[in-house]
Amino acid sequence: MELELKEMLTDLEALKxxxxxxxxxxxxxxxxxxxxxxxxxxxxxxVRRSKVKDMSAEVVDSNPYSRLMALQRMGIVExxxxxxxxxxxxxxxxxxGSVAAEMLTRCGIGRLLLYDYDKVELANMNRLFxxxxxxxLTKTDAAVxxxxxxxxxxxxESYTLNITTVQGFETFVESLKxxxxxxxxxxxxxxLVLSCVDNxxxxxxxxxxxxxLSQTWLESGVSEDAVSGHIQLLIPxxxxxxxxxxxxxxxxxxxxxxxxxxxVCAASLPTTMxxxxxxxxxxxLKFLLNFGQVSPYLGYxxxxxxxxxxxxxxxxxxxxxxxxxxxxxxxxxxxxxDAAAKAKMEVAAQxxxxxxxxxxxNDWNISVLDDSPLDSVDARAxxxxxxxxxxxxxxxDEFLKLPTPEATAVDDLEELRRQLEAINST
Amino acid sequence: MELELKEMLTDLEALKxxxxxxxxxxxxxxxxxxxxxxxxxxxxxxVRRSKVKDMSAEVVDSNPYSRLMALQRMGIVExxxxxxxxxxxxxxxxxxGSVAAEMLTRCGIGRLLLYDYDKVELANMNRLFxxxxxxxLTKTDAAVxxxxxxxxxxxxESYTLNITTVQGFETFVESLKxxxxxxxxxxxxxxLVLSCVDNxxxxxxxxxxxxxLSQTWLESGVSEDAVSGHIQLLIPxxxxxxxxxxxxxxxxxxxxxxxxxxxVCAASLPTTMxxxxxxxxxxxLKFLLNFGQVSPYLGYxxxxxxxxxxxxxxxxxxxxxxxxxxxxxxxxxxxxxDAAAKAKMEVAAQxxxxxxxxxxxNDWNISVLDDSPLDSVDARAxxxxxxxxxxxxxxxDEFLKLPTPEATAVDDLEELRRQLEAINST
Numbered sequence: 001m002e003l004e005l006k007e008m009l010t011d012l013e014a015l016k017x018x019x020x021x022x023x024x025x026x027x028x029x030x031x032x033x034x035x036x037x038x039x040x041x042x043x044x045x046x047v048r049r050s051k052v053k054d055m056s057a058e059v060v061d062s063n064p065y066s067r068l069m070a071l072q073r074m075g076i077v078e079x080x081x082x083x084x085x086x087x088x089x090x091x092x093x094x095x096x097g098s099v100a101a102e103m104l105t106r107c108g109i110g111r112l113l114l115y116d117y118d119k120v121e122l123a124n125m126n127r128l129f130x131x132x133x134x135x136x137l138t139k140t141d142a143a144v145x146x147x148x149x150x151x152x153x154x155x156x157e158s159y160t161l162n163i164t165t166v167q168g169f170e171t172f173v174e175s176l177k178x179x180x181x182x183x184x185x186x187x188x189x190x191x192l193v194l195s196c197v198d199n200x201x202x203x204x205x206x207x208x209x210x211x212x213l214s215q216t217w218l219e220s221g222v223s224e225d226a227v228s229g230h231i232q233l234l235i236p237x238x239x240x241x242x243x244x245x246x247x248x249x250x251x252x253x254x255x256x257x258x259x260x261x262x263x264v265c266a267a268s269l270p271t272t273m274x275x276x277x278x279x280x281x282x283x284x285l286k287f288l289l290n291f292g293q294v295s296p297y298l299g300y301x302x303x304x305x306x307x308x309x310x311x312x313x314x315x316x317x318x319x320x321x322x323x324x325x326x327x328x329x330x331x332x333x334x335x336x337x338d339a340a341a342k343a344k345m346e347v348a349a350q351x352x353x354x355x356x357x358x359x360x361x362n363d364w365n366i367s368v369l370d371d372s373p374l375d376s377v378d379a380r381a382x383x384x385x386x387x388x389x390x391x392x393x394x395x396x397d398e399f400l401k402l403p404t405p406e407a408t409a410v411d412d413l414e415e416l417r418r419q420l421e422a423i424n425s426t
Numbered sequence: 427m428e429l430e431l432k433e434m435l436t437d438l439e440a441l442k443x444x445x446x447x448x449x450x451x452x453x454x455x456x457x458x459x460x461x462x463x464x465x466x467x468x469x470x471x472x473v474r475r476s477k478v479k480d481m482s483a484e485v486v487d488s489n490p491y492s493r494l495m496a497l498q499r500m501g502i503v504e505x506x507x508x509x510x511x512x513x514x515x516x517x518x519x520x521x522x523g524s525v526a527a528e529m530l531t532r533c534g535i536g537r538l539l540l541y542d543y544d545k546v547e548l549a550n551m552n553r554l555f556x557x558x559x560x561x562x563l564t565k566t567d568a569a570v571x572x573x574x575x576x577x578x579x580x581x582x583e584s585y586t587l588n589i590t591t592v593q594g595f596e597t598f599v600e601s602l603k604x605x606x607x608x609x610x611x612x613x614x615x616x617x618l619v620l621s622c623v624d625n626x627x628x629x630x631x632x633x634x635x636x637x638x639l640s641q642t643w644l645e646s647g648v649s650e651d652a653v654s655g656h657i658q659l660l661i662p663x664x665x666x667x668x669x670x671x672x673x674x675x676x677x678x679x680x681x682x683x684x685x686x687x688x689x690v691c692a693a694s695l696p697t698t699m700x701x702x703x704x705x706x707x708x709x710x711l712k713f714l715l716n717f718g719q720v721s722p723y724l725g726y727x728x729x730x731x732x733x734x735x736x737x738x739x740x741x742x743x744x745x746x747x748x749x750x751x752x753x754x755x756x757x758x759x760x761x762x763x764d765a766a767a768k769a770k771m772e773v774a775a776q777x778x779x780x781x782x783x784x785x786x787x788n789d790w791n792i793s794v795l796d797d798s799p800l801d802s803v804d805a806r807a808x809x810x811x812x813x814x815x816x817x818x819x820x821x822x823d824e825f826l827k828l829p830t831p832e833a834t835a836v837d838d839l840e841e842l843r844r845q846l847e848a849i850n851s852t
Contacts, residue, residue, distance in 0.1 A: 027437060071693045102554060
């Protein structure tokens, strides 16, 4: 638009010069004023921030990374700038995925791969991120528009496709394999896949791709009544995959599209989805930047502000062939990995013993209490279901009844799979 | 801009008519084409969605409230549309306050009052909500711009002022008293105040105003190392006020401005702030729309995904005169309120007994477990501090040592107040 206005000014000037009668110049002067005013209006409009070559910790108002680099000084993260090396794929750019994408973009993630085939609707305006003027755009286009304005340093790749179709699934897998962003990376081309989809088939497609590629992923979900949600870490071969034990709420196959056709829709809230996106990306940051503890499973019951945790072992009789292959591989490498982890812990313990305490004086008498949270220890020690999980996983009492946790998990998952198949076949 | 362009077209037309020499018309025609093209460009730019008179539950893509009204059909909320009657004040439009404002706006809250005196900086871009092109605007102006685009149905009032100054505090209190939005409302003119500020004085100012007005408020905070946060419900006279027992992290008086001057700054993350904002607004919705349980205190330790809860009784020796007055009032009305609550529960129990069970058949064998979460029951049964709260509240071990919880709270808070005064006076 600025160019167009500039051209108009040149034309006006030429016209003024060509006029023989000076009395005709007055209206042209008025037009010129108009154009100049418009030019100023256009110039005052938003300019994008320029790219930043290196992340700086300098504390100035103009530094978009100062508050993140401060995590190093605070002793939380060892090397924050490593975030620029990482690629994260987000499948489903809805109420959770879009907010997760915005959080990672603002954190300065290296590369984001976005997958969705849906369009923005006004009916999505009760969740964060999309704006009413984006209604009608594809979610991927609208997301790229907003995210590149927020942080031009992030490499954005968008895929407008449905991963549950044969063609879509192939493109999805190929895009995950692409290593041109960081050729030296081991394994696939991405560091983590975040599943933020709202239906069973799409979750199964992500599960299939990640099992095939031996790709660690984080799954997320929000209940139909909008008041609870969860995140779950899935490491092929090491933890239960989505086919080992799908949560009932998803397995029943009720997704938004089916519901909408019948004139009803699932409820949703920006709060629940914002909390789930926050927990999802916080665990993503912990996983990538190696701080804190990544939760194997974390639920959110918003009516009671209750957050159940648990762990799920893989099912050796899982119907997913790739999952069973990954399990066999994991059993082979586990002894070596355990030994390495033990050695590392011993070295860490020794170096702690050699270092003097950080704070010798303790003016405020701050003391450290025993920091093993009782509720999560209980949940993780066995395969029993913690309170609050009855609605999302069936047969919770089955878990409680059976004697040995190890054997239980397997038998119970088998039984669960049979029940689900029976339900699906009716 | 559209008006300006229209005016130009009229001027051009007049000019063309006034020209005696038709050969002069050609350049004017070219100019006219320019203006028409510009008009089309401007028209193609985003249009705002129009206001909606009544909230509808109709499931169409163009209905921005369908997913919220679905909360009624799902049995979560009795009357969602009541949200349009409510006024919420948000003090501090930073990393937590801005996201809280966006969530409430997308939920269709009746009226939002926004308070801040700061300007948007690029250094804020690691949190959600503000965009780089808004750098330099006041946070209140930038927020009104974004929020009114998202949902024109919300009445927005913005106050660009510092509530810790004498003049700012007066305007703040007067604005909370104003009942023109809903003259029939009991008490003040707002239903809830959300404190989203980052320093001690501002929290004390909110505390003072709410104690004076007997105004219920929710306080929120995020730690300097960006990895933990909390929300807390404060009902004057009924729960501890901010002067009864201020958390140490705030009482030490380290705020962003002080830190920045010394060339360091607090760390912050969009994840932690997004989670805290989500928990804050979820509890706001539960409070306003009367569903679920509002948490008296909820912490978020993101390194371990641990969420401590507790309750704090008011301190009869609190230094805040208005707090002590509210406590006296509460003691007077408490017996009548308890009796009314008991009667209501008995009626509810009776009507439940008269109704047949909702689901007679139970194909999936879904059972309800005992739903009192052990960790929060422990925390609420006494005034001891739950695990995970050592960093934010000093002398946690003092709470554990003393014998009778009732007496303990008072002595300990008195002692705490003395310690804090000693620290502040040095």
